[in-house]
Amino acid sequence: MSTTKEQTTTIGERMAARQTEAEAKIKGLLWSDADPDEVAAVALAGGLTPESVDKLAVQIEAAQATLQAATEANDRLPELSKAHTAARSAATEAAEKLESASMADDRARRGLGDAVEALRLATAARDAGARLLADGIIPADMAPAFTVEIVKKWEADEKDAGRVERIRTLEQRIPWRESRIEGLAKELAEQKADDPKKENQTIGTAGFVDIQTVLESRLRTEREQLKEAKAELRQLEKQAAA
Numbered sequence: 001m002s003t004t005k006e007q008t009t010t011i012g013e014r015m016a017a018r019q020t021e022a023e024a025k026i027k028g029l030l031w032s033d034a035d036p037d038e039v040a041a042v043a044l045a046g047g048l049t050p051e052s053v054d055k056l057a058v059q060i061e062a063a064q065a066t067l068q069a070a071t072e073a074n075d076r077l078p079e080l081s082k083a084h085t086a087a088r089s090a091a092t093e094a095a096e097k098l099e100s101a102s103m104a105d106d107r108a109r110r111g112l113g114d115a116v117e118a119l120r121l122a123t124a125a126r127d128a129g130a131r132l133l134a135d136g137i138i139p140a141d142m143a144p145a146f147t148v149e150i151v152k153k154w155e156a157d158e159k160d161a162g163r164v165e166r167i168r169t170l171e172q173r174i175p176w177r178e179s180r181i182e183g184l185a186k187e188l189a190e191q192k193a194d195d196p197k198k199e200n201q202t203i204g205t206a207g208f209v210d211i212q213t214v215l216e217s218r219l220r221t222e223r224e225q226l227k228e229a230k231a232e233l234r235q236l237e238k239q240a241a242a
Contacts, residue, residue, distance in 0.1 A: 022046020
């Protein structure tokens, strides 16, 4: 009974050994892309199941793909390392330029601020001298030429502003007066139609007067004022365009 047990153990060990040898051989065949029939023959001789052989094939295929990717990556490493070095150098150079540009921008902004303030102060000081002339504190014959020119410009600007304001007023007033004339003319026409004998009276500065006469007087006044307003507007527009 003991002998049989020893024989069984020996047979089992031999089967396991053959399976191990078969797996190793099959791995070698799969790595070398051997004929599938040859792989199958080795598997049968070693007592391997189809499932175990397929499992080995999947493992080898995955390993081959990983090795292929590793090989390609290794081939590209010199080029990638060179590109990395160049990119790092460019980034360093760009950072240095950016820092330099930022410092230059700060200096330029400070310079602009100083220039704006200096210009403001100088303009204020110059205008203060001209204001002395404008206010009559210094006589015209004692004033520097630049102050005379400044005061003349102030006066011209003020005149221009007044002209612009007057033009705006006339442009608003003329349509209003035209509408008023239209209303008076309509009212006069209605009075003439309703009261041909001018019997309708109203109180005026000199006593009672017929309404039609009052309306005609107002209408003449409004038309004359409209004519004057239009003439003034044309004159002002010519001056503005000159």
